[in-house]
Amino acid sequence: MIDLDDMDRTLLRALSEDATQSAGALARQHGFSQPAIWRRIKRLEDAGVLKERRVVLNAEALGFGVTVFLGVKLATKGRVSLEDFERAITAIPEVQTVQHILGLYDYRVRVVARDISDFERVLRRRIMTLPGVGDVEANVLLSEERRPGPIG
Known part of the structure; x- marks a missing residue:
């Protein structure tokens, strides 16, 4: 298990809402540098906390009602x-x-x-x-x- 600080939690919440956000956008939103955000994301991925990032399709918009x-x-x-x-x-x-x-x-x-x-x-x-x-x-x-x- 990995120790999570407040910034890790904030980053995880932001990514859970929209996993397509770039490290630059996340850095601007939360007052960190882009390399710092990349390092945190990489650490969370390596620890298995971030398992995958995916796009969620709208089945209804694709004709599956x-x-x-x-x-x-x-x-x-x-x-x-x-x-x-x-x-x-x-x-x-x-x-x-x-x-x-x-x-x-x-x-x-x-x-x-x-x-x-x-x-x-x-x-x-x-x-x-x-x-x-x-x-x-x-x-x-x-x-x-x-x-x-x-x-x-």
């Missing part, structure tokens, strides 16, 4: 390896995330679709035909707010 969270329970854990299931489900283009979880279901899967009938097609033709799939529960996303967790 429905997001569904699936709870997937494998029917026969012993017959189909978890790796085989994970490899098969992540190959489906509409699947955004696959999380192996502990609880009632074995996996939580985030799926995007153009509309409900498109989701039904993905569910019936792609997901339900995967090896080992047993029970599936679907929860349609109504709204979502991004709320980054506490920082250090």
